[in-house]
Every structure is written in C-alpha cells, then in structure tokens.
Amino acid sequence: MFSKKAATVFLFLPKERNFSAFHANCEKQPRKIILILVLLLLLFQIGYIARMSKAGALDLASGVGGKIDKTEVLSAVEKYEKYHVCYGGEEEERKANYADMVNKYYDLVTSFYEFGWGESFHFAPRWKGESLRESIKRHEHFLALQLGLKSGQKVLDVGCGIGGPLREIAQFSSTSVTGLNNNEYQITRGKELNRFARVDKTCNFVKADFMKMPFPDNSFDAVYAIEATCHAPDAYGCYKEIYRVLKPGQYFAAYEWCMTDAFDPNNQEHKKIKAEIEIGDGLPDIRSTRKCLEALKQAGFEVIWEKDLAVDSPLPWYLPLDTSHFSLSSFRLTSVGRFVTRNMVKALEFVGLAPKGSQRVQDFLEKAAEGLAAGGRKEIFTPMYFFLASKPQHG
Ligand SMILES: C[S@@+](CC[C@H](N)C(=O)[O-])C[C@H]1O[C@@H](n2cnc3c(N)ncnc32)[C@H](O)[C@@H]1O
Numbered sequence: 001m002f003s004k005k006a007a008t009v010f011l012f013l014p015k016e017r018n019f020s021a022f023h024a025n026c027e028k029q030p031r032k033i034i035l036i037l038v039l040l041l042l043l044f045q046i047g048y049i050a051r052m053s054k055a056g057a058l059d060l061a062s063g064v065g066g067k068i069d070k071t072e073v074l075s076a077v078e079k080y081e082k083y084h085v086c087y088g089g090e091e092e093e094r095k096a097n098y099a100d101m102v103n104k105y106y107d108l109v110t111s112f113y114e115f116g117w118g119e120s121f122h123f124a125p126r127w128k129g130e131s132l133r134e135s136i137k138r139h140e141h142f143l144a145l146q147l148g149l150k151s152g153q154k155v156l157d158v159g160c161g162i163g164g165p166l167r168e169i170a171q172f173s174s175t176s177v178t179g180l181n182n183n184e185y186q187i188t189r190g191k192e193l194n195r196f197a198r199v200d201k202t203c204n205f206v207k208a209d210f211m212k213m214p215f216p217d218n219s220f221d222a223v224y225a226i227e228a229t230c231h232a233p234d235a236y237g238c239y240k241e242i243y244r245v246l247k248p249g250q251y252f253a254a255y256e257w258c259m260t261d262a263f264d265p266n267n268q269e270h271k272k273i274k275a276e277i278e279i280g281d282g283l284p285d286i287r288s289t290r291k292c293l294e295a296l297k298q299a300g301f302e303v304i305w306e307k308d309l310a311v312d313s314p315l316p317w318y319l320p321l322d323t324s325h326f327s328l329s330s331f332r333l334t335s336v337g338r339f340v341t342r343n344m345v346k347a348l349e350f351v352g353l354a355p356k357g358s359q360r361v362q363d364f365l366e367k368a369a370e371g372l373a374a375g376g377r378k379e380i381f382t383p384m385y386f387f388l389a390s391k392p393q394h395g
Pocket of ligand 1: 099102106119120121122158159160161162163164165180181182183186208209210211225226227228229231232
C-alpha cells in the first residue's frame with residue numbers, strides 16, 4: 001500500500017522520475033520530503049478517523065498543548081516531567097501543586113487521548129466479541145443503572161474530560177448532566193461536542209476544582225466520577241465535597257484508579273510500575289482500594305457495594321495497550337498504529353505543524369501505556385475499582 005502511494009507521489013515530482021534522482025533530491029530537500037511523508041501519513045490515518053473518533057492527525061497536532069501557548073509547550077513538558085519520581089520529583093510537591101500539574105498534563109495530552117481513544121477517556125471490562133467502543137459505552141450505562149438515574153434528574157459528572165460519558169449517560173437516562181472539570185481546553189472541546197450531539201440545552205460544563213466546588217449544598221440528584229478523582233491530592237477532601245453537593249438519600253458511584261492488595265510498596269518493580277503510571281497519567285499518588293473505601297466512609301457515605309471490576313472481566317481491560325494485540329477497530333492503539341502515530345508526530349513537529357515538545361508528550365504516554373499494561377498483568381493496579389455509596393437521608 002505504501003509503495004503504491006509513494007509511487008503516486010513520485011509521478012507528481014516533475015523532474016526526478018527515477019529513483020537515484022529522487023534520492024539525490026531527498027538529501028537536498030529534506031523538508032519537502034518530510035512534507036510528502038506527512039501527507040502520506042495523513043492519508044494513511046484518514047481511513048481510521050471515521051471508525052475511531054472525530055479527531056484527525058491535524059487536530060492532534062494543533063491540539064497538543066491545549067491552552068498553553070504553542071511556543072511554551074516544550075518548557076511545559078519539562079516542568080511537568082520534573083514533578084515526577086523518574087525526574088527526581090516528590091509526592092508532596094505533586095500534591096501541593098496538583099492543579100498546575102494535572103492541568104499541564106491534560107493540556108499536553110488531550111488531543112492524543114481523543115485521537116487514540118475517542119471521546120471517553122476511560123477503560124472498561126470487556127466481553128469476548130465486544131469492541132473497545134462498545135465496552136466503553138456499556139461501562140457508562142452500568143454506572144447510570146447503578147445510580148438508578150431517572151428522567152429529568154440533575155446529575156454531576158466529576159472530572160468529566162471532554163464529556164464523552166456525560167453525553168452518553170445524559171442520552172441513555174434522559175437526565176441533565178453538569179460536567180465539572182478544571183481544564184479549560186477540555187471544556188471548550190466538550191462544548192463543541194455537546195452542540196454537535198445536540199445535548200447543549202440540557203447539559204453544561206463548569207470550570208472548577210473538584211476540591212472546592214462552586215455549587216450550593218444538596219444540589220444534585222446523583223453524582224458520578226469516572227477515573228477522575230484519582231487526580232485529587234486527598235481522597236477524603238474530594239469525597240467530602242461530593243457528599244456536600246449531593247442531596248440526602250441520593251447516590252454517588254465511581255470508577256477509581258487504585259493499587260490493589262497485591263501491590264508491595266517494598267518491591268522495586270512494583271514501585272517502578274506505579275511511578276510510570278503516575279508520570280504517564282498526571283497523578284500525584286495512586287491510593288490503595290482500602291484507602292479509598294476508608295475515605296468514603298470518613299466523608300459520611302454509606303457504602304452499598306464495592307468491587308474491583310477488573311477481577312471478573314473476560315478480556316483484560318489493558319488489552320488495547322498490549323503491544324502483542326492487534327485490532328482494526330482500535331488500530332491507533334496497536335503497536336503498528338503507535339509506530340505510525342509516533343512517526344507522524346515526529347514529522348509534524350519537524351515541519352512545525354505540531355509544537356516543539358509534542359514528541360516528548362508521545363514518549364511519556366508510551367511510558368504510561370507500558371506501566372498500565374504491566375500493572376494490569378501483575379494485578380497490582382486497577383482503573384475500575386467500583387463503588388456505589390449513598391448519602392444518608394439525615395446526613
Ligand atoms: C482520565 S480523565 C477522565 C475524564 C472523563 N471522566 C472520561 O471518562 O472521559 C480525568 C479528568 O479529571 C479532570 N480533573 C483532574 N483534576 C481535577 C480537579 N482538581 N478538578 C476538576 N477536574 C479535574 C481532568 O481535567 C480530566 O478531565
């Protein structure tokens with residue numbers, strides 16, 4: 001396929017219609033050749049755009065850095081990396097500067113997430129024969145059903161990303177969902193997608209920190225959080241805020257990122273995997289399932305039930321990140337797809353279509369993928385520690 005396209009481009013080069021002339025020209029005009037390669041890679045990607053997400057290669061390139069000035073992206077990457085263990089960073093510093101660290105992370109990675117994963121930025125347990133996309137939707141419906149959402153209710157999505165789950169849950173349950181997010185770039189993107197999905201009259205976004213929510217007490221009929229409260233510097237502080245804004249007698253459900261009981265804090269390999277996940281995913285620290293449960297109870301919730309859903313998943317949740325796995329429907333996540341994306345980002349950065357530092361972002365995301373897959377394989381980490389909790393009637 002590649003050689004056919006290369007041959008087509010070759011025909012359009014006016015003078016050098018033989019390989020040695022073309023080769024000599026490559027040496028003289030590397031930028032022109034890189035541009036041609038970029039075009040080829042764009043063509044290569046277009047076939048997958050309709051299947052995976054609305055984001056194409058150019059959206060990815062122009063989106064790197066989010067609201068950060070394009071000339072500042074490289075220095076933002078350097079500052080972000082310095083927060084983390086592999087660059088000498090300390091947990092306390094990450095916690096003290098969580099808002100800056102997490103916002104830098106999402107400004108840098110959001111366009112990569114959307115390009116590779118789609119509009120919902122989370123994992124899911126998966127059945128055999130089910131596509132990644134189907135499993136992601138089912139995971140969202142499960143949350144809506146557990147919360148017992150009813151038509152017309154006011155629901156809060158804590159740490160809503162660009163609103164993939166918010167749109168799905170609002171449409172599935174005919175509810176009005178407010179997406180709370182501290183990242184302005186994601187909110188801008190989410191608003192566009194809400195208009196596109198025609199849920200902009202019933203759903204909205206609020207830019208704020210989930211540690212200090214701008215809502216009165218007892219505002220919502222239900223609250224959920226999908227793989228988001230792991231960014232909180234302190235689980236108790238975050239759950240306490242959720243408790244405050246939830247109406248008495250109503251429910252809070254979440255999927256938490258946690259270290260499992262199999263994690264040994266004295267095991268060097270386990271520690272390395274945890275640090276890779278932290279840098280690759282913008283986390284101040286990863287709490288254990290036990291700590292989350294304790295924090296929930298301490299905040300005043302009654303826990304209805306809780307379970308690590310990874311345990312019973314017929315297919316492992318980390319399958320899309322496993323380099324030995326190939327899938328056409330999630331091609332961009334496979335090792336070939338990642339190879340193509342890596343080189344495409346390199347080329348786009350070289351010709352100036354992607355800001356300097358884009359490749360470094362791709363590098364730490366690759367590290368994250370390795371850490372997540374290793375953590376999943378060793379069963380020391382889960383992105384789907386589920387709980388359903390209620391705020392007592394007289395809480
Ligand atoms: C992994 S993404 C998950 C997004 C979304 N729940 C989904 O599944 O698509 C985590 C989200 O939490 C948000 N977030 C992190 N820290 C936050 C904070 N302190 N306040 C509000 N949102 C926060 C991020 O901006 C991001 O949108």
